[in-house]
Amino acid sequence: MIKAVLFDVDGTLIDSVDLHARAWQEALAHFGYDVAFEAVRSQIGKGGDQLMPVFVPKDDLERRGQELETYRGDLFKRKYLPHVRPFPQVRDLFERLRADGKAIVLASSGKAEEVKRYMDIARIADLIDASTSSDEVERSKPYGDIFAAALGKAAPARAEEAIVIGDTPYDAQAAGKVGLRTIGVLCGGFPEADLRAAGCSAIFRDPADLLARYEHSPLAE
Numbered sequence: 001m002i003k004a005v006l007f008d009v010d011g012t013l014i015d016s017v018d019l020h021a022r023a024w025q026e027a028l029a030h031f032g033y034d035v036a037f038e039a040v041r042s043q044i045g046k047g048g049d050q051l052m053p054v055f056v057p058k059d060d061l062e063r064r065g066q067e068l069e070t071y072r073g074d075l076f077k078r079k080y081l082p083h084v085r086p087f088p089q090v091r092d093l094f095e096r097l098r099a100d101g102k103a104i105v106l107a108s109s110g111k112a113e114e115v116k117r118y119m120d121i122a123r124i125a126d127l128i129d130a131s132t133s134s135d136e137v138e139r140s141k142p143y144g145d146i147f148a149a150a151l152g153k154a155a156p157a158r159a160e161e162a163i164v165i166g167d168t169p170y171d172a173q174a175a176g177k178v179g180l181r182t183i184g185v186l187c188g189g190f191p192e193a194d195l196r197a198a199g200c201s202a203i204f205r206d207p208a209d210l211l212a213r214y215e216h217s218p219l220a221e
Helices: 015-030 037-040 050-053 058-083 088-099 112-122 145-153 169-176 190-198 207-212
Strands: 004-007 103-105 130-132 162-164 179-184 202-204
Touching: 004 145, 015 037, 050 058, 058 112, 088 207, 103 145, 112 130, 130 145, 130 162, 130 207, 145 202, 162 169, 169 179, 169 190, 179 190, 179 207, 190 202, 202 207
Parallel strands: 004 103, 004 162, 103 130, 162 179, 179 202
Antiparallel strands: none
16 A cells, blocks of 8 residues: 655656756856757756766866856756746645545755745645755765655655655656655656656656546555
C-alpha cells in the first residue's frame, strides 16, 4: 500500500523547465560560456551543483561557481519566475491524495525559497506535509540525497510504501538509489523512452492525466 507520495516540482507540478533553461543559458553567457538552449534544457532537473560542471571548466567553477549560481538565481527570480504557472489540476490531485490518507512531500533540486514560492503558485501549501530542497542536502539529483531526506520526512512510511512522481530521468535515477519507485510525467518535456530507461514504472502525460487515471495507477495500490 502506498502511504507517501514524494513529488518533484519543476516540470512535474509547475511549467518552469524552459524558463529555468533560459535563465541558465543567459547566466552562462554572462560569464562567457556560449551554450545551446537544448543542451542546457537537457540538464534541468539537476541542482546547480550538478548542472554547472557540465558546462563550466573545473578551475573556473572553483573560482566563480558560487558567483554564477547566485547570478542565475537572481536573474530567474527577477525575469522568469513571474511567468511560472502550475500545470492543470495539481491541487485537485493533491486533494485526492489527502482524501486517500497519503502523506505528500515535495522533493526539489531547487532552492528552498523557490520551492516555497512554487507552493503558493500551485496553491498547495495547505495540502503538503513537508518539503525538501537542495539547501538541505550535500548533493542534488541525480544523487539520491533529496529523496532520502524526503522519505525521512514521510516517516513512518518505508521506501516500499512510498513512490516518487517526477518528470526527468534524474528523478528516477535519484529515487532508485534509495529504493523508491517512480511514476514519470511527460509535461516536463523529457521523452517517454528516457523516463522508462531511467526506471519509471508508469508514465502519464501530466498531473491531470494521473488524476483522471488514478484508480489504474500505482497510487491506488
